[in-house]
Amino acid sequence: MLVAEWILKSLAGSGRVPGWIPLSVPEINGKEWIYVKECLDKGWVSSVGSYVTKFEKAMAKVTKTRFAVATINGTAALHMALLVAGVRPGDEVLVPALTFVATANAVSYCGAHPVFIDVSSTNWCLDPEKMRQFLETQCRMRGRHLVNKVTGRTLRAVIPVHLLGHPVDMDPLLAVSKRYHLTVIEDACESLGARYKGRPAGSLGDIACFSFNGNKMVTTGGGGMIVSNKDAWAKQAKYLTTQAKDHPQEYIHNHIGYNYRLTNLSAAMGCAQIERLAEFRKKKELIAKRYREGFDHMTPIGFQPTASWADSIHWLFTIRLHPSYAPPRLIAYLKSRKIESRRLWRPLNRLPMYKNNPSGDIVLAHALYRQCVSLPSSIGLTWSDQKRVIKEVGRFVQKRTRR
Ligand SMILES: *Cc1c(COP(=O)(O)O)cnc(C)c1O
Numbered sequence: 476m477l478v479a480e481w482i483l484k485s486l487a488g489s490g491r492v493p494g495w496i497p498l499s500v501p502e503i504n505g506k507e508w509i510y511v512k513e514c515l516d517k518g519w520v521s522s523v524g525s526y527v528t529k530f531e532k533a534m535a536k537v538t539k540t541r542f543a544v545a546t547i548n549g550t551a552a553l554h555m556a557l558l559v560a561g562v563r564p565g566d567e568v569l570v571p572a573l574t575f576v577a578t579a580n581a582v583s584y585c586g587a588h589p590v591f592i593d594v595s596s597t598n599w600c601l602d603p604e605k606m607r608q609f610l611e612t613q614c615r616m617r618g619r620h621l622v623n624k625v626t627g628r629t630l631r632a633v634i635p636v637h638l639l640g641h642p643v644d645m646d647p648l649l650a651v652s653k654r655y656h657l658t659v660i661e662d663a664c665e666s667l668g669a670r671y672k673g674r675p676a677g678s679l680g681d682i683a684c685f686s687f688n689g690n691k692m693v694t695t696g697g698g699g700m701i702v703s704n705k706d707a708w709a710k711q712a713k714y715l716t717t718q719a720k721d722h723p724q725e726y727i728h729n730h731i732g733y734n735y736r737l738t739n740l741s742a743a744m745g746c747a748q749i750e751r752l753a754e755f756r757k758k759k760e761l762i763a764k765r766y767r768e769g770f771d772h773m774t775p776i777g778f779q780p781t782a783s784w785a786d787s788i789h790w791l792f793t794i795r796l797h798p799s800y801a802p803p804r805l806i807a808y809l810k811s812r813k814i815e816s817r818r819l820w821r822p823l824n825r826l827p828m829y830k831n832n833p834s835g836d837i838v839l840a841h842a843l844y845r846q847c848v849s850l851p852s853s854i855g856l857t858w859s860d861q862k863r864v865i866k867e868v869g870r871f872v873q874k875r876t877r878r
Contacts, residue, residue, distance in 0.1 A: 496864060498851055506746075510746055511743045514743045531544065534702060538675045538685075544716060546698070552701045553662060553664075563585065565628055567628045567629065568633065570633075570634050571601035573823075573840035590623070591824040592835045598781070603651055634661070639793055640665055640789045642785050658682075659682075661677055665692075668755070684701055684702075693748040715733055760789065814863070818849075821844055850864055
Protein backbone atom coordinates (compact mmCIF):
# COMPACT_ATOMS: atom_id res chain seq x y z
CA MET A 476 0.00 0.00 0.00
CA LEU A 477 1.21 3.50 -0.80
CA VAL A 478 2.00 5.67 2.18
CA ALA A 479 -0.53 8.28 1.11
CA GLU A 480 -3.17 5.60 0.76
CA TRP A 481 -2.37 4.25 4.19
CA ILE A 482 -2.62 7.71 5.76
CA LEU A 483 -5.91 8.42 4.02
CA LYS A 484 -7.31 5.07 5.07
CA SER A 485 -6.47 5.51 8.70
CA LEU A 486 -7.98 8.99 8.66
CA ALA A 487 -11.16 7.85 6.93
CA GLY A 488 -11.90 5.24 9.55
CA SER A 489 -11.55 7.64 12.42
CA GLY A 490 -11.11 11.24 11.25
CA ARG A 491 -12.20 11.93 14.77
CA VAL A 492 -10.92 12.79 18.20
CA PRO A 493 -10.44 9.73 20.41
CA GLY A 494 -13.26 9.31 22.89
CA TRP A 495 -15.39 11.91 21.10
CA ILE A 496 -18.76 10.65 19.87
CA PRO A 497 -19.78 12.69 16.80
CA LEU A 498 -23.36 13.41 15.74
CA SER A 499 -23.35 11.90 12.26
CA VAL A 500 -20.24 10.92 10.33
CA PRO A 501 -19.95 8.90 7.14
CA GLU A 502 -19.35 5.18 6.98
CA ILE A 503 -16.59 4.68 4.42
CA ASN A 504 -15.48 1.08 4.25
CA GLY A 505 -17.10 -0.36 1.14
CA LYS A 506 -15.82 -0.06 -2.42
CA GLU A 507 -15.22 3.73 -2.21
CA TRP A 508 -11.47 3.20 -2.37
CA ILE A 509 -11.63 1.03 -5.45
CA TYR A 510 -14.04 3.21 -7.43
CA VAL A 511 -12.40 6.52 -6.57
CA LYS A 512 -8.97 5.07 -7.33
CA GLU A 513 -10.24 3.97 -10.73
CA CYS A 514 -11.27 7.58 -11.49
CA LEU A 515 -7.85 8.81 -10.42
CA ASP A 516 -6.01 6.14 -12.42
CA LYS A 517 -8.00 6.83 -15.57
CA GLY A 518 -8.11 10.60 -15.17
CA TRP A 519 -11.93 10.73 -15.25
CA VAL A 520 -12.26 12.99 -12.27
CA SER A 521 -14.47 15.78 -13.55
CA SER A 522 -18.11 16.17 -14.49
CA VAL A 523 -18.25 13.59 -17.26
CA GLY A 524 -17.65 9.90 -16.66
CA SER A 525 -19.29 6.55 -16.27
CA TYR A 526 -19.82 6.85 -12.51
CA VAL A 527 -22.17 9.83 -12.88
CA THR A 528 -24.45 7.76 -15.11
CA LYS A 529 -24.07 4.69 -12.90
CA PHE A 530 -24.95 6.67 -9.81
CA GLU A 531 -28.00 8.19 -11.49
CA LYS A 532 -29.19 4.72 -12.52
CA ALA A 533 -28.65 3.37 -9.02
CA MET A 534 -30.66 6.22 -7.50
CA ALA A 535 -33.53 5.73 -9.96
CA LYS A 536 -33.52 2.07 -9.00
CA VAL A 537 -33.59 2.49 -5.22
CA THR A 538 -36.22 5.23 -5.38
CA LYS A 539 -38.29 3.29 -7.96
CA THR A 540 -38.40 6.26 -10.32
CA ARG A 541 -37.69 6.38 -14.05
CA PHE A 542 -35.18 9.25 -14.22
CA ALA A 543 -32.42 10.64 -12.04
CA VAL A 544 -30.20 13.68 -12.55
CA ALA A 545 -27.10 14.19 -10.40
CA THR A 546 -26.36 17.65 -8.99
CA ILE A 547 -23.58 19.32 -7.04
CA ASN A 548 -25.63 19.28 -3.81
CA GLY A 549 -29.14 18.91 -2.43
CA THR A 550 -29.81 22.65 -2.45
CA ALA A 551 -29.02 22.85 -6.19
CA ALA A 552 -31.29 19.82 -6.74
CA LEU A 553 -34.14 21.70 -5.03
CA HIS A 554 -33.46 24.85 -7.04
CA MET A 555 -33.56 22.89 -10.33
CA ALA A 556 -36.62 20.86 -9.35
CA LEU A 557 -38.51 24.07 -8.60
CA LEU A 558 -37.49 25.59 -11.93
CA VAL A 559 -38.45 22.59 -14.05
CA ALA A 560 -41.72 22.32 -12.10
CA GLY A 561 -42.56 25.80 -13.37
CA VAL A 562 -42.05 27.90 -10.23
CA ARG A 563 -41.56 31.48 -11.41
CA PRO A 564 -40.67 34.83 -9.84
CA GLY A 565 -43.55 36.10 -7.74
CA ASP A 566 -45.06 32.66 -7.07
CA GLU A 567 -45.59 31.23 -3.61
CA VAL A 568 -44.48 27.77 -2.50
CA LEU A 569 -45.62 26.00 0.69
CA VAL A 570 -42.77 24.85 2.92
CA PRO A 571 -42.84 23.36 6.45
CA ALA A 572 -41.79 25.83 9.16
CA LEU A 573 -39.51 23.16 10.59
CA THR A 574 -36.78 22.15 8.13
CA PHE A 575 -33.24 23.02 7.16
CA VAL A 576 -33.08 26.52 5.65
CA ALA A 577 -32.08 25.17 2.21
CA THR A 578 -35.68 24.15 1.50
CA ALA A 579 -36.86 27.78 1.69
CA ASN A 580 -33.72 29.27 0.16
CA ALA A 581 -34.19 27.23 -3.02
CA VAL A 582 -37.63 28.82 -3.37
CA SER A 583 -36.05 32.26 -2.99
CA TYR A 584 -33.44 31.46 -5.68
CA CYS A 585 -36.38 31.20 -8.12
CA GLY A 586 -37.60 34.65 -7.12
CA ALA A 587 -40.57 32.95 -5.46
CA HIS A 588 -41.73 33.24 -1.85
CA PRO A 589 -41.86 30.45 0.72
CA VAL A 590 -45.10 30.25 2.73
CA PHE A 591 -44.69 28.47 6.04
CA ILE A 592 -47.00 25.75 7.35
CA ASP A 593 -46.79 24.03 10.74
CA VAL A 594 -45.79 20.41 11.24
CA SER A 595 -47.83 17.46 12.49
CA SER A 596 -47.71 16.12 16.06
CA THR A 597 -47.90 12.56 14.72
CA ASN A 598 -44.57 12.69 12.84
CA TRP A 599 -43.15 16.27 12.98
CA CYS A 600 -43.36 16.64 9.19
CA LEU A 601 -45.49 19.10 7.18
CA ASP A 602 -49.12 18.68 8.31
CA PRO A 603 -51.49 18.14 5.33
CA GLU A 604 -54.49 19.14 7.47
CA LYS A 605 -52.89 22.47 8.50
CA MET A 606 -51.94 22.99 4.86
CA ARG A 607 -55.55 22.38 3.81
CA GLN A 608 -56.79 24.86 6.42
CA PHE A 609 -54.41 27.53 5.21
CA LEU A 610 -55.37 27.03 1.57
CA GLU A 611 -59.08 27.02 2.36
CA THR A 612 -59.13 30.09 4.57
CA GLN A 613 -56.28 32.25 3.21
CA CYS A 614 -56.50 31.57 -0.53
CA ARG A 615 -59.06 31.57 -3.31
CA MET A 616 -59.25 30.17 -6.83
CA ARG A 617 -58.68 32.58 -9.69
CA GLY A 618 -59.32 30.66 -12.90
CA ARG A 619 -57.20 27.50 -12.67
CA HIS A 620 -54.88 28.92 -10.05
CA LEU A 621 -54.99 29.32 -6.34
CA VAL A 622 -54.16 32.82 -5.18
CA ASN A 623 -53.16 34.08 -1.74
CA LYS A 624 -55.93 36.52 -0.69
CA VAL A 625 -53.49 38.81 1.12
CA THR A 626 -50.52 38.93 -1.27
CA GLY A 627 -52.38 38.26 -4.52
CA ARG A 628 -49.65 35.82 -5.55
CA THR A 629 -50.18 32.42 -7.17
CA LEU A 630 -49.55 29.31 -5.08
CA ARG A 631 -47.61 27.07 -7.41
CA ALA A 632 -46.13 24.20 -5.43
CA VAL A 633 -45.57 22.53 -2.08
CA ILE A 634 -42.37 21.00 -0.73
CA PRO A 635 -43.15 18.19 1.72
CA VAL A 636 -39.91 17.55 3.65
CA HIS A 637 -39.40 13.99 4.89
CA LEU A 638 -37.95 15.14 8.17
CA LEU A 639 -35.15 13.40 10.07
CA GLY A 640 -35.74 10.21 8.07
CA HIS A 641 -39.53 10.05 8.52
CA PRO A 642 -41.84 10.37 5.50
CA VAL A 643 -44.63 12.94 5.25
CA ASP A 644 -48.22 11.64 5.29
CA MET A 645 -48.38 11.87 1.51
CA ASP A 646 -51.87 10.60 0.60
CA PRO A 647 -53.79 13.50 2.20
CA LEU A 648 -51.08 15.92 1.03
CA LEU A 649 -51.37 14.70 -2.56
CA ALA A 650 -55.18 14.95 -2.40
CA VAL A 651 -55.09 18.58 -1.22
CA SER A 652 -52.36 19.42 -3.75
CA LYS A 653 -54.40 17.93 -6.58
CA ARG A 654 -57.51 19.85 -5.56
CA TYR A 655 -55.60 23.14 -5.72
CA HIS A 656 -53.31 22.35 -8.68
CA LEU A 657 -50.11 22.47 -6.64
CA THR A 658 -47.03 20.67 -7.89
CA VAL A 659 -45.49 18.37 -5.26
CA ILE A 660 -41.70 18.56 -4.88
CA GLU A 661 -40.43 16.14 -2.25
CA ASP A 662 -37.44 17.23 -0.21
CA ALA A 663 -36.11 13.78 0.62
CA CYS A 664 -32.62 15.04 1.49
CA GLU A 665 -32.77 13.46 4.95
CA SER A 666 -34.67 10.35 4.01
CA LEU A 667 -33.00 8.22 1.35
CA GLY A 668 -34.33 4.70 1.93
CA ALA A 669 -37.44 5.75 3.88
CA ARG A 670 -40.81 4.32 2.81
CA TYR A 671 -44.39 5.53 2.90
CA LYS A 672 -46.92 2.65 2.81
CA GLY A 673 -44.17 0.56 1.26
CA ARG A 674 -43.27 3.10 -1.44
CA PRO A 675 -39.87 4.83 -1.44
CA ALA A 676 -39.53 8.48 -0.42
CA GLY A 677 -38.78 10.29 -3.67
CA SER A 678 -41.34 8.34 -5.72
CA LEU A 679 -44.42 9.90 -4.16
CA GLY A 680 -44.74 13.39 -5.66
CA ASP A 681 -44.06 14.95 -9.07
CA ILE A 682 -40.32 15.30 -8.54
CA ALA A 683 -37.95 14.77 -5.59
CA CYS A 684 -34.55 15.82 -4.30
CA PHE A 685 -31.81 14.10 -2.34
CA SER A 686 -28.60 15.27 -0.67
CA PHE A 687 -25.32 13.41 -0.27
CA ASN A 688 -23.74 15.85 2.13
CA GLY A 689 -21.26 14.37 4.61
CA ASN A 690 -23.84 13.87 7.36
CA LYS A 691 -26.57 12.32 5.23
CA MET A 692 -27.60 8.66 4.88
CA VAL A 693 -25.36 8.17 1.84
CA THR A 694 -22.56 10.62 1.13
CA THR A 695 -20.41 11.72 -1.79
CA GLY A 696 -18.66 14.38 0.28
CA GLY A 697 -21.15 16.80 -1.23
CA GLY A 698 -23.74 16.02 -3.84
CA GLY A 699 -27.39 15.81 -4.74
CA MET A 700 -29.92 14.13 -7.03
CA ILE A 701 -33.23 14.92 -8.66
CA VAL A 702 -35.54 11.98 -9.37
CA SER A 703 -38.83 11.98 -11.26
CA ASN A 704 -41.05 9.89 -13.50
CA LYS A 705 -41.51 12.86 -15.84
CA ASP A 706 -39.25 12.44 -18.83
CA ALA A 707 -39.46 16.07 -19.98
CA TRP A 708 -38.69 17.44 -16.52
CA ALA A 709 -35.69 15.17 -16.08
CA LYS A 710 -34.33 16.17 -19.51
CA GLN A 711 -34.84 19.83 -18.69
CA ALA A 712 -33.08 19.37 -15.33
CA LYS A 713 -30.08 17.73 -17.03
CA TYR A 714 -30.02 20.54 -19.58
CA LEU A 715 -30.20 23.36 -17.02
CA THR A 716 -27.64 21.78 -14.65
CA THR A 717 -25.11 21.52 -17.50
CA GLN A 718 -25.14 25.17 -18.65
CA ALA A 719 -28.04 24.67 -21.09
CA LYS A 720 -25.77 23.39 -23.82
CA ASP A 721 -27.60 23.33 -27.16
CA HIS A 722 -24.81 21.91 -29.29
CA PRO A 723 -22.39 19.08 -28.42
CA GLN A 724 -19.29 20.91 -29.71
CA GLU A 725 -20.11 24.53 -30.35
CA TYR A 726 -20.85 26.98 -27.63
CA ILE A 727 -24.50 27.55 -28.38
CA HIS A 728 -26.76 28.24 -25.43
CA ASN A 729 -30.35 29.37 -25.72
CA HIS A 730 -31.16 29.62 -22.02
CA ILE A 731 -29.44 30.69 -18.83
CA GLY A 732 -28.08 27.44 -17.45
CA TYR A 733 -26.19 26.50 -14.31
CA ASN A 734 -23.04 24.57 -13.56
CA TYR A 735 -24.67 22.25 -11.03
CA ARG A 736 -22.91 19.07 -12.17
CA LEU A 737 -21.68 16.36 -9.84
CA THR A 738 -18.11 15.21 -10.47
CA ASN A 739 -17.33 11.66 -11.52
CA LEU A 740 -15.09 11.42 -8.46
CA SER A 741 -18.00 12.18 -6.16
CA ALA A 742 -20.33 9.90 -8.09
CA ALA A 743 -17.83 7.04 -7.75
CA MET A 744 -18.06 7.41 -3.99
CA GLY A 745 -21.85 7.54 -4.26
CA CYS A 746 -21.93 4.26 -6.22
CA ALA A 747 -20.00 2.54 -3.46
CA GLN A 748 -22.13 4.07 -0.71
CA ILE A 749 -25.46 3.21 -2.26
CA GLU A 750 -24.50 -0.45 -2.60
CA ARG A 751 -24.73 -0.55 1.18
CA LEU A 752 -28.02 1.30 1.63
CA ALA A 753 -29.93 -1.74 2.95
CA GLU A 754 -27.18 -2.38 5.48
CA PHE A 755 -27.14 1.30 6.51
CA ARG A 756 -30.90 1.23 7.01
CA LYS A 757 -30.68 -1.82 9.27
CA LYS A 758 -28.01 -0.15 11.34
CA LYS A 759 -30.00 3.07 11.75
CA GLU A 760 -33.02 1.03 12.78
CA LEU A 761 -30.98 -0.79 15.40
CA ILE A 762 -29.62 2.52 16.74
CA ALA A 763 -33.17 3.92 17.02
CA LYS A 764 -34.42 0.76 18.75
CA ARG A 765 -31.61 0.88 21.29
CA TYR A 766 -32.24 4.55 22.05
CA ARG A 767 -35.97 3.93 22.48
CA GLU A 768 -35.30 1.02 24.84
CA GLY A 769 -32.62 2.94 26.68
CA PHE A 770 -34.86 5.95 27.34
CA ASP A 771 -38.00 3.90 27.88
CA HIS A 772 -38.11 4.40 31.66
CA MET A 773 -37.09 8.10 31.52
CA THR A 774 -40.40 9.95 31.60
CA PRO A 775 -39.09 13.43 30.66
CA ILE A 776 -37.91 12.05 27.30
CA GLY A 777 -40.07 11.56 24.21
CA PHE A 778 -39.17 10.87 20.57
CA GLN A 779 -40.22 11.71 17.04
CA PRO A 780 -43.22 9.38 16.68
CA THR A 781 -43.08 6.81 13.86
CA ALA A 782 -46.43 6.57 12.06
CA SER A 783 -47.90 3.10 11.42
CA TRP A 784 -47.57 3.64 7.64
CA ALA A 785 -43.95 4.76 7.82
CA ASP A 786 -40.58 3.07 7.52
CA SER A 787 -38.36 5.81 8.93
CA ILE A 788 -34.63 5.61 8.38
CA HIS A 789 -34.12 7.50 11.67
CA TRP A 790 -31.52 9.73 10.06
CA LEU A 791 -30.88 11.67 13.27
CA PHE A 792 -32.41 10.17 16.38
CA THR A 793 -34.07 13.11 18.09
CA ILE A 794 -35.45 13.31 21.61
CA ARG A 795 -38.10 15.71 22.88
CA LEU A 796 -37.46 16.87 26.44
CA HIS A 797 -40.11 17.84 28.95
CA PRO A 798 -40.52 21.68 28.70
CA SER A 799 -38.79 22.17 32.08
CA TYR A 800 -35.46 21.22 30.45
CA ALA A 801 -33.46 23.48 28.15
CA PRO A 802 -31.87 21.82 25.08
CA PRO A 803 -28.78 24.10 25.14
CA ARG A 804 -28.00 22.87 28.68
CA LEU A 805 -28.18 19.23 27.65
CA ILE A 806 -26.07 19.96 24.58
CA ALA A 807 -23.42 21.73 26.71
CA TYR A 808 -23.44 18.93 29.28
CA LEU A 809 -23.03 16.26 26.60
CA LYS A 810 -20.23 18.27 25.03
CA SER A 811 -18.41 18.28 28.38
CA ARG A 812 -18.77 14.47 28.27
CA LYS A 813 -17.30 14.40 24.74
CA ILE A 814 -20.63 13.73 23.04
CA GLU A 815 -21.86 15.82 20.11
CA SER A 816 -25.55 16.66 19.88
CA ARG A 817 -27.54 19.50 18.37
CA ARG A 818 -30.85 21.35 18.36
CA LEU A 819 -33.44 21.26 15.66
CA TRP A 820 -33.62 24.14 13.19
CA ARG A 821 -35.01 27.46 14.29
CA PRO A 822 -38.45 27.65 12.65
CA LEU A 823 -37.91 29.40 9.33
CA ASN A 824 -40.62 32.03 9.91
CA ARG A 825 -38.40 33.32 12.75
CA LEU A 826 -35.36 33.92 10.55
CA PRO A 827 -34.83 37.59 9.63
CA MET A 828 -35.13 37.08 5.86
CA TYR A 829 -38.39 35.17 6.19
CA LYS A 830 -40.09 36.84 9.15
CA ASN A 831 -42.54 38.78 6.98
CA ASN A 832 -43.44 35.87 4.70
CA PRO A 833 -47.00 34.52 4.74
CA SER A 834 -47.59 31.59 7.07
CA GLY A 835 -50.29 29.52 8.71
CA ASP A 836 -50.53 29.28 12.52
CA ILE A 837 -47.21 27.88 13.64
CA VAL A 838 -47.21 26.32 17.09
CA LEU A 839 -45.68 22.86 17.10
CA ALA A 840 -42.57 23.80 15.11
CA HIS A 841 -41.70 26.33 17.83
CA ALA A 842 -42.37 23.85 20.64
CA LEU A 843 -40.15 21.24 18.98
CA TYR A 844 -37.42 23.83 18.49
CA ARG A 845 -37.58 24.66 22.21
CA GLN A 846 -37.60 21.03 23.36
CA CYS A 847 -35.65 18.80 20.97
CA VAL A 848 -32.10 17.52 20.78
CA SER A 849 -30.64 15.22 18.11
CA LEU A 850 -28.27 12.55 19.41
CA PRO A 851 -25.29 10.73 17.84
CA SER A 852 -26.67 8.58 15.02
CA SER A 853 -23.70 7.65 12.84
CA ILE A 854 -24.05 4.33 11.04
CA GLY A 855 -20.81 3.27 12.70
CA LEU A 856 -21.97 4.14 16.23
CA THR A 857 -20.90 1.29 18.52
CA TRP A 858 -23.13 -0.16 21.24
CA SER A 859 -20.63 0.87 23.93
CA ASP A 860 -20.62 4.49 22.65
CA GLN A 861 -24.39 4.50 22.44
CA LYS A 862 -24.65 3.19 26.01
CA ARG A 863 -22.46 6.11 27.05
CA VAL A 864 -24.83 8.56 25.32
CA ILE A 865 -27.89 7.01 26.99
CA LYS A 866 -26.19 7.03 30.39
CA GLU A 867 -25.13 10.69 30.13
CA VAL A 868 -28.54 11.86 28.91
CA GLY A 869 -30.05 9.91 31.84
CA ARG A 870 -27.66 11.60 34.28
CA PHE A 871 -28.57 15.03 33.01
CA VAL A 872 -32.28 14.34 33.23
CA GLN A 873 -32.01 12.92 36.77
CA LYS A 874 -29.90 15.75 38.13
CA ARG A 875 -32.42 18.25 36.89
CA THR A 876 -35.42 16.35 38.29
CA ARG A 877 -33.98 16.19 41.80
CA ARG A 878 -33.63 19.95 42.01
C1 LIG B 1 -29.27 18.61 3.80
C2 LIG B 1 -30.58 19.16 3.40
C3 LIG B 1 -30.72 19.95 2.25
C4 LIG B 1 -29.59 20.46 1.42
O1 LIG B 1 -28.68 19.58 1.01
P1 LIG B 1 -27.17 20.06 0.69
O2 LIG B 1 -26.62 18.88 -0.02
O3 LIG B 1 -26.52 20.33 1.99
O4 LIG B 1 -27.26 21.26 -0.18
C5 LIG B 1 -32.00 20.35 1.90
N1 LIG B 1 -33.06 20.05 2.65
C6 LIG B 1 -32.96 19.32 3.77
C7 LIG B 1 -34.19 19.00 4.54
C8 LIG B 1 -31.72 18.87 4.21
O5 LIG B 1 -31.60 18.20 5.35
